[in-house]
Amino acid sequence: MKTKQKRITGTQYIFQLIIVLLLLGCEDYLEVESPKSQIDQETVFLDEGYATAAVTSLYASLRDNVLLTGSSNGMSILYGLYTDELDYYSNSGSDFEEFYNHQIIASNGLVLNQWSSSYNLIFNCNSVIEGISSSPSLSQEVKNQLKGEALFIRALTHFYLVNLFGDIPYITTTDYTVNQQVSRMETEIVYDYILNDLILGKTLLGEADLTGERIRANKYVVSALLARVYLYLENWEAAETESSSIINASSLYYFEGDVANEFLNNSQATILQLKPKNEGDNTLEAGTFIFSSGPPVLVALNSEFTETFETDDLRREHWVLEVTDGSEIWYAPYKYKLQENTGASMEYSIIFRLAEQYLIRAEARAPLGNILASAEDINVIRNRAGLSNTTASTTTELMAVILHERQVELFTEHGHRWFDLKRLNKAGEVLAPIKSNWQITDILMPIPETELLLNPNLTPQNNGY
Secondary structure (H helix, E strand, O other): OOOOHHHOOHHHHHHHHHHHHHHHOOOOOOOOOOOOOOOOHHHHOOOHHHHHHHHHHHHHHHHHOOOOOOOOOOHHHHHHHHOOOEEEOOOOOOHHHHHHOOOOOOOOHHHHHHHHHHHHHHHHHHHHHHHHHHOOOOOHHHHHHHHHHHHHHHHHHHHHHHHHHOOEOOOOOOOHHHHOOOOOEOHHHHHHHHHHHHHHHHHHOOOOOOOOOOOOOOHHHHHHHHHHHHHHOOOHHHHHHHHHHHHOOOOOOOOOOOHHHOOOOOOOOEEEEEOOOOOOOOOHHHHHHOOOOOOOOOEEEOHHHHOOOOOOOHHHHHHEEEEEEOOEEEEEEOOOOOOOOOOOOOOOEEEEEHHHHHHHHHHHHOOOOOHHHHHHHHHHHHHHOOOOOOOOOOHHHHHHHHHHHHHHHOOOOOOHHHHHHHHOOOHHHHHOOOOOOOOHHHHOOOOOHHHHHHOHHHOOOOOOO
16 A cells, blocks of 8 residues: 555545544444544544544554554564464465565565555554644543553554664654655664653553553553563663563452463453454454464464473463364464454454563563572463473573563564564574575565655665665
8 A cells, every 4th residue: 555644635634534433433442423424623632532532543553454453464474474483375476475585575565564554553643642732622631641542552653663674754743744755763763752752651641441441551551662662772670660560560460370361351461452343353363373274374383483382381282273184284373262253252452461571571680680580570471381480590591581481472473573583683593594585684674665766765775675
């Protein structure tokens, strides 16, 4: 899709928002009646119901259209193929194969979708932020909540973009005359903007779960992303502080003892999840990953990956599905198990969960010399999976254990494996032996070819493309 934020005028925005509200107003996600007539931007942000619908439509976009979608064009499949998690089974010679074989070119349609749909979402975040900020009728409490959520989603989307593409534009306006000439910012500056949005958003949001379903951002959701951002920046103290704030909120977030149930929509270990569009539907991930007979239509877990689980690891038992056909065996990701309509939805797509926060804190504590505390956090994750305590006793040993635990805990969840290999400088070490076309320039995706033609200020292209 070639539509881009810089080509959307103010009039087009109003029409776009009208359509969004008309299409999404009937979703259970929004719990707001569909507008009865056309409305302009000013009217949207005069009314709390419409303003809330505009914000919750941003989550629907995350679920359906952008990087976090559980469909085949989301990060879970694409960067599972790009690393050592997934094998590719289609013979179509498609854009997916370019990911699997590390032969991505600048005209790859999946890369273009990652870029353009993300910036469309960012544009809508900015539209919401501007509309809420200028509203004369919304209460300050409502303004704070809705603006905080939009800031969080804007930061989250930029976070993934900067980790995929490197230097990128950080867009904070709907002014198309500015956006059509935007240039890329250095990665360090992008992270400054991300942190600014998150820190402000955290001050605006409360601790309460507004819906009881963990489908909208609160202060703890922002802390979950802050903890990850600080970890990537190697700000160990801040990463420990943010992850601890969630772990210490033990009346809200806790493990219930059975990893088999961790991906149900009522799991207490969930921090943020995305609700399906229709009641009774479940996740896109289940439909994308699960197959009942072989060979797989699109992807399956790499068999060598399945062998990295330790004996008696309950995650291997409950999160990996074995499919046999005669002597052939394949493995499917099985965190989400429900493909059919179940009357009432039972699984939502999880974006942040408690296990990651324990692993973040363990990793942050290790270089700070807090060896025992780091090991204790690792053991929380291992023990709940039926495994004994780690024997690691040095920072180096702990880091090796943490990388392994992240591999078997977070597999096929929104590119965690790829981002871990990148930030820990292990991508070449792990991927070169199994990806014959691996090059160090594969660390970054190409800026989409069509985007460079539309806006030459986005040059230079990333190395290797």
